[in-house]
Amino acid sequence: MKILKREFKRRIDVHASVVWWNYWDIEHFTTVHKAYTNVKMLFENENMYIVALTWRLPIFSFFKSSGICTTIKTGKYKLEDYQSTFFNIAVKTEIEIEEIGEMSSLIISRYQFFLHGxxxxxxxxMYKMMAVWNQKVWDEDLPLKIRRQRVKEFGFKDFKGLPDKLEDRESIKKWEQSLPVPRPKNSPINEYL
Incomplete structure (x- = not known):
């Protein structure tokens, strides 16, 4: 067996809780990321989720693969993700979000591909594909994270929106994200729950 490892570090000027939200907001997978074609939640709680995924390869987009992805919270702003990808290749991904400043974060992504036979x-x-995939996901998620940061700075609350009065729109004092991330009951990813 060969274990292929790769690490990426990226800095962003948003609060760590905004980045954290992005990893746990499953609804955005199929609307923001072009590679994901189907996502269904199988299980979730405040520490983990399991989804059935269908996605296209970043380089050969005509090739689809399906699998099960299990994501586990391992610490404040830390997670591990396990999945079986195309050709039944097992993958472990570790994400660590470090707070650099009050409104700045460092995202460390560590990938391990377990290649048998x-x-x-x-x-x-696979080594090249990891860089392509990481860049593609980064580029697709970046506007979402920046927008979330901006609306949170004005007091935005999920499923409530912004305060009606302009004078009530002030930056939130507590930058936390509870899990699981709320979503509408009729969300298509809830089909199997």
């Missing part, structure tokens, strides 16, 4: 020949391709 003939899949070892895919190592050079």
């Amino acid at each position: 003939w899949r070892r020949i895919l190592a050079p391709f």
Whole structure:
């Protein structure tokens, strides 16, 4: 077996709780990320979620794959994600979000691909694909994180919106994100719950 590892670090000027929200907001997968074509929640609580996913490869987008993804909260702003990808390749992803300042964060993404048997020949391709995938997801999520930061600074609350009066629109004092991230009861990703 060959274990292929790669790490990416990215800095963003948003609060760590905004980045954290992005990793736990499952509804955005199919609307923001072009690679994901179907997501269904199988289980979730305040520490983990399990979803059935269908996605396209970032380089060969005509090729679809499906699998189960289990994401576990391992600390404040830390998670581990386990899934089986195309050709039944097991993948472990660790995400760590560090608070650099009050409104700035460092995101550390660590990928491990476990390549068994003939899949070892895919190592050079997988190494390059990790960079393409990480960049693509970063580019797609960036506007979402920035927008969320801006509306939260004006007092936005999920399912309530902004305060009606302009004078009531002030920055939130407590930057926290409770889990699981709320979503409408009729959300299509709830179909299996």
